Amino acid sequence: MFAAASQAVGQTEVTIERPLTGQPHRGKVLALITPHLDDGPIFAGGTLAKLLGEGYTGYFIRTSNDEKDSYDLTLGQTVLANEQDTAHFVEVAGLKRSFDLSYRNHRMDDVGRTELRARLIFLFRLLKIDTVLSYDPWGHYEENPDHYVTAQAVEAACWMAGGKLDLPEHFAAGLKPHSVSEKYYFARGPQLVNRVVDTTRTVPAKINAIRSCKTMIEHMTRDLEGTLADHKLRLPGLTADEFIQTALLARDRAAGAKHGLEYAEEFHYIGPDHSLDEYIKRNAIPLNG
Numbered sequence: 464m465f466a467a468a469s470q471a472v473g474q475t476e477v478t479i480e481r482p483l484t485g486q487p488h489r490g491k492v493l494a495l496i497t498p499h500l501d502d503g504p505i506f507a508g509g510t511l512a513k514l515l516g517e518g519y520t521g522y523f524i525r526t527s528n529d530e531k532d533s534y535d536l537t538l539g540q541t542v543l544a545n546e547q548d549t550a551h552f553v554e555v556a557g558l559k560r561s562f563d564l565s566y567r568n569h570r571m572d573d574v575g576r577t578e579l580r581a582r583l584i585f586l587f588r589l590l591k592i593d594t595v596l597s598y599d600p601w602g603h604y605e606e607n608p609d610h611y612v613t614a615q616a617v618e619a620a621c622w623m624a625g626g627k628l629d630l631p632e633h634f635a636a637g638l639k640p641h642s643v644s645e646k647y648y649f650a651r652g653p654q655l656v657n658r659v660v661d662t663t664r665t666v667p668a669k670i671n672a673i674r675s676c677k678t679m680i681e682h683m684t685r686d687l688e689g690t691l692a693d694h695k696l697r698l699p700g701l702t703a704d705e706f707i708q709t710a711l712l713a714r715d716r717a718a719g720a721k722h723g724l725e726y727a728e729e730f731h732y733i734g735p736d737h738s739l740d741e742y743i744k745r746n747a748i749p750l751n752g
């Protein structure tokens with residue numbers, strides 16, 4: 464069993480997802496689901512822009528209230544500032560709308576997992592989500608409980624949303640079972656990468672998405688200035704854009720360089736199950752045949 468598992472990992476093939484022409488995803492619906500506003504723009508902003516440009520309708524589900532992420536605001540002011548930035552991100556990214564689940568930031572390991580999962584199942588059925596972009600529930604060395612709690616709830620909700628006996632009261636309200644068929648999982652640390660998305664063309668859109676997280680970017684840059692000041696140093700040219708280019712896009716350049724691309728984002732991708740396609744093609748007959 465151990466040998467088989469490690470062999471399977473070693474044999475993982477990487478698919479390069481390149482830009483598509485036209486709008487091949489028209490009619491499909493995606494959800495970006497993260498605890499924090501900046502997670503998606505930083506780790507998947509290029510892919511999000513690519514998929515929306517190729518026809519997807521998109522929603523953002525933010526599971527935490529981001530109350531801890533500002534430089535010099537109070538807790539309450541921080542919630543409001545990040546809520547306003549979220550509205551800006553939705554507009555800039557071209558998403559249809561966001562849903563704030565508002566669990567307390569950095570405390571999501573306290574959240575009832577079945578409650579979070581149930582809220583996601585409701586939204587997956589309501590919005591008929593086909594594709595999710597979220598943290599990898601199996602990413603290694605993740606230190607933020609908000610990230611792994613959200614990721615695990617998303618993964619379970621994706622298939623349970625298709626169950627007739629899961630939350631059956633939804634069906635009395637007019638919803639139908641609806642499972643999610645495609646997943647793009649990103650991670651801060653090591654993960655099993657099998658999909659590399661060429662994001663070279665959507666870097667400008669990604670930068671705009673990151674810029675919209677104004678409160679969080681200011682937090683990052685001013686923290687850096689504070690650390691440097693402790694060492695009697697300063698960076699006179701450090702603007703938010705310089706920081707985005709230097710600190711946040713380096714990962715995309717490095718991912719691209721591995722595959723001969725200028726910029727790329729890496730994922731563990733799980734697609735629809737095609738294992739019975741051949742059997743069905745050979746044996747299926749029309750319903751009334």
Ligand SMILES: [Zn+2]
Nearest residue numbers: 498499502610
């Ligand atoms: Zn985060």
